[in-house]
Amino acid sequence: MPQLALAQSFWDGYEKVEKPVRAGVKKAMAKFQQLTVAELHADKGLHLESVENARDQRMRTIRINDFWRGVVLAPGPGDESDIFLLVNVLPHDDAYGWAAKRLYSTNSATRGLEVRNAVAIDQLTPLYEQAARSAPQLLFAKISDGALRELGVDNQVLRAVRSIVDKAQLEAFATLLPEDQLEVLQYLAEEFSPEDVYRDVVAHRRPADAPAEHVDNLATAVANTPARIRLIAGPDELQEALDQPFAAWRVFLHPSQRRVAYRTSYGGPVQVTGGPGTGKTVAALHRVKHLLSRDESSRVLLTTYTNALAAGLRDSLDLLLDGDEKLLRRVDITTVDAHATGVVRAHDARAPQPVGDREQRHLWTNVVRRLNLPFTEQFLAQEYRHVILGQNLRDRVSYLSAPRRGRGTALGPARRNLLWDAVELFEQSLRKGGEITHLGICARAADLLAEHGPTHQHVVVDEAQDLHPAQWRVLRAVVAPGPDDIFLTGDPHQRIYDSRVSLTSLGVATAGRSFRLRVNYRSTEEILTWASKLLAPVTVDALDGDGHDTLAGYRSLLRGGRPEAQGYSSQQDEVAALVEQVRSWVDGGLSASEIGVCARFNLLLDKAEKQLKSSGIPVLRVRGQARASEPGVRLSTMHAMKGLEFRAVAVLGTTAGALPFAREITPAEVDPLQHEADLLRERCLLFVACTRAREALRVSWSGEPSPFVAHIEQAGSR
Numbered sequence: 001m002p003q004l005a006l007a008q009s010f011w012d013g014y015e016k017v018e019k020p021v022r023a024g025v026k027k028a029m030a031k032f033q034q035l036t037v038a039e040l041h042a043d044k045g046l047h048l049e050s051v052e053n054a055r056d057q058r059m060r061t062i063r064i065n066d067f068w069r070g071v072v073l074a075p076g077p078g079d080e081s082d083i084f085l086l087v088n089v090l091p092h093d094d095a096y097g098w099a100a101k102r103l104y105s106t107n108s109a110t111r112g113l114e115v116r117n118a119v120a121i122d123q124l125t126p127l128y129e130q131a132a133r134s135a136p137q138l139l140f141a142k143i144s145d146g147a148l149r150e151l152g153v154d155n156q157v158l159r160a161v162r163s164i165v166d167k168a169q170l171e172a173f174a175t176l177l178p179e180d181q182l183e184v185l186q187y188l189a190e191e192f193s194p195e196d197v198y199r200d201v202v203a204h205r206r207p208a209d210a211p212a213e214h215v216d217n218l219a220t221a222v223a224n225t226p227a228r229i230r231l232i233a234g235p236d237e238l239q240e241a242l243d244q245p246f247a248a249w250r251v252f253l254h255p256s257q258r259r260v261a262y263r264t265s266y267g268g269p270v271q272v273t274g275g276p277g278t279g280k281t282v283a284a285l286h287r288v289k290h291l292l293s294r295d296e297s298s299r300v301l302l303t304t305y306t307n308a309l310a311a312g313l314r315d316s317l318d319l320l321l322d323g324d325e326k327l328l329r330r331v332d333i334t335t336v337d338a339h340a341t342g343v344v345r346a347h348d349a350r351a352p353q354p355v356g357d358r359e360q361r362h363l364w365t366n367v368v369r370r371l372n373l374p375f376t377e378q379f380l381a382q383e384y385r386h387v388i389l390g391q392n393l394r395d396r397v398s399y400l401s402a403p404r405r406g407r408g409t410a411l412g413p414a415r416r417n418l419l420w421d422a423v424e425l426f427e428q429s430l431r432k433g434g435e436i437t438h439l440g441i442c443a444r445a446a447d448l449l450a451e452h453g454p455t456h457q458h459v460v461v462d463e464a465q466d467l468h469p470a471q472w473r474v475l476r477a478v479v480a481p482g483p484d485d486i487f488l489t490g491d492p493h494q495r496i497y498d499s500r501v502s503l504t505s506l507g508v509a510t511a512g513r514s515f516r517l518r519v520n521y522r523s524t525e526e527i528l529t530w531a532s533k534l535l536a537p538v539t540v541d542a543l544d545g546d547g548h549d550t551l552a553g554y555r556s557l558l559r560g561g562r563p564e565a566q567g568y569s570s571q572q573d574e575v576a577a578l579v580e581q582v583r584s585w586v587d588g589g590l591s592a593s594e595i596g597v598c599a600r601f602n603l604l605l606d607k608a609e610k611q612l613k614s615s616g617i618p619v620l621r622v623r624g625q626a627r628a629s630e631p632g633v634r635l636s637t638m639h640a641m642k643g644l645e646f647r648a649v650a651v652l653g654t655t656a657g658a659l660p661f662a663r664e665i666t667p668a669e670v671d672p673l674q675h676e677a678d679l680l681r682e683r684c685l686l687f688v689a690c691t692r693a694r695e696a697l698r699v700s701w702s703g704e705p706s707p708f709v710a711h712i713e714q715a716g717s718r
């Protein structure tokens with residue numbers, strides 16, 4: 001029997017077809033596993049036939065039913081491979097048109113199989129060449145033909161490359177060019193050197209044992225392309241692949257994701273960063289799978305920032321591990337705070353109750369009043385969080401000599417003494433009430449873990465950018481330092497809580513084990529470009545606290561409409577326009593649950609909810625992950641949007657008064673550094689909200705727009 005493989009492009013079509021067509025696909029596919037090659041060719045029902053005028057002589061189509069055909073790539077003449085690759089499912093005429101234009105080839109550098117629209121490239125190139133003659137500069141002028149060939153660029157693509165004047169034109173070519181070659185060009189366009197591109201892109205795809213001269217063999221090329229092609233081992237696997245709701249991320253990892261997730265072992269903590277939607281969570285989940293497979297007795301702690309996100313991770317891991325209870329039992333999935341509380345309670349069932357932010361603020365206000373202090377409650381709370389809990393300072397003497405990194409006002413010994421008096425009174429008040437802060441619980445848990453020893457073999461941390469040093473100390477104490485102890489993923493551009501860390505000083509040194517993901521799988525390039533402009537005016541500290549982070553090379557493979565930014569004269573008009581927008585998204589084929597609406601405050605969400613409901617649109621208020629099966633447009637605060645995604649997102653109320661929200665901003669005269677940090681946090685919050693959108697993004701305000709959006713070109717007023 002021949003081998004069968006399914007290309008990622010096949011799923012794009014398969015996902016969209018109705019059930020009876022799917023049944024037809026399954027039936028046809030099963031034949032590839034039951035019949036010999038000769039029998040396949042002879043089978044009347046399958047009707048395996050070549051495609052007239054095809055650019056690729058290996059193209060075949062098969063009959064699914066009277067209306068639908070599958071497109072299949074077969075080995076060419078002289079190719080001994082015994083494999084068929086299903087690449088698409090399309091209506092009859094489209095299938096022939098699609099197949100005739102496509103050319104599959106083996107990349108000379110990566111040795112992977114890639115596909116191009118050869119006809120469209122041939123048609124476009126002469127037009128672009130003409131325009132290029134009068135262009136002041138060409139995008140790839142500095143890169144020699146030799147360097148491009150080394151990176152796998154072939155003749156047809158090279159000619160096209162020499163006609164490209166700018167990034168916009170490269171993007172216009174994007175859907176036509178062969179995948180690996182396109183990726184190489186995108187990195188070069190971002191000014192990565194050919195050597196870097198070889199190291200970061202080509203070397204990771206090229207098989208270690210690739211012969212110097214490549215022989216065109218379909219089976220080998222397919223085996224070299226795990227990021228885009230799935231080999232099907234037998235009937236059971238075929239059944240499973242076609243029956244499960246298809247989650248591409250389970251199967252097709254980008255080489256950069258696969259590299260970080262499935263490296264056999266790391267010498268110590270590993271850090272994976274990347275912009276929103278680059279598959280960090282996916283990489284973390286695959287790492288958990290890998291770690292579980294390595295040692296049958298190991299336990300993994302998988303943490304994230306909120307309970308809702310933890311619930312989402314649980315569902316995803318269940319899917320990735322095929323519901324294997326034995327494996328799932330070896331993973332604890334929780335937030336750091338919940339885990340710390342569990343550790344403390346396990347030792348002392350009567351441990352104090354955690355208090356929320358509001359109550360803490362209230363306590364600090366009392367402290368200021370009772371001691372008649374020259375500080376605001378905000379200043380004290382920040383000093384306590386960043387300096388005292390941040391460095392785990394337990395007594396006055398340590399505090400008096402502690403560095404105050406990140407704080408923008410000097411405190412002499414007399415003032416520090418006063419401040420410590422305040423801390424003592426604050427902690428005393430908590431104790432009296434049988435209470436403790438969340439970070440206090442973390443500190444206690446870290447002590448207990450240090451005393452009693454590690455509980456897990458591996459810790460995997462998602463959304464690592466928002467963890468406080470006290471939380472890191474818990475994680476550090478959960479595992480013994482050593483190989484594969486900590487694997488963390490995060491994006492410092494999405495830091496929306498006020499945490500500053502130096503990971504190295506907390507015993508989580510990732511130097512030499514830091515990786516970056518750059519391909520966004522969630523949002524269109526248009527959404528990314530718009531959202532990235534929000535952060536353009538600022539620099540962002542690196543995840544480990546050492547230097548800065550950047551979104552260089554961050555890009556999407558998806559294309560779509562431009563985001564809309566729109567101002568209104570009143571909130572009422574803004575909400576009315578939202579209702580219209582939601583209606584038009586629904587009319588355009590989106591289900592209500594695929595739409596997310598968010599705002600900085602619940603008050604505006606209340607208004608939106610009322611208006612949507614009275615227009616007959618179902619609504620669901622979410623505090624995190626809502627089950628896909630629950631109907632209704634999701635309404636959420638910006639903070640609760642973290643980690644979620646929707647096909648369409650409306651961000652409401654981006655006004656000057658809400659973003660930045662004055663109450664959350666420390667006045668510059670109180671602490672200039674904290675002032676800047678607060679502003680950045682608010683900016684990141686808007687960035688997080690906007691990058692939840694997959695296909696459509698709409699940002700609106702009434703009255704004066706937020707300064708964060710005002711400078712972006714589309715901002716206009718009605």
Ligand SMILES: Nc1ncnc2c1ncn2[C@@H]1O[C@H](COP(=O)(O)OP(=O)(O)OP(=O)(O)O)[C@@H](O)[C@H]1O
Binds near residue numbers: 520
């Ligand atoms: N290799 C892949 N193939 C297909 N889809 C993928 C792949 N990797 C990630 N995705 C999809 O891209 C989206 C974003 O992935 P994920 O949530 O892991 O990104 P993230 O980097 O953690 O995002 P954020 O930081 O914004 O929360 C998800 O819908 C995920 O299923």
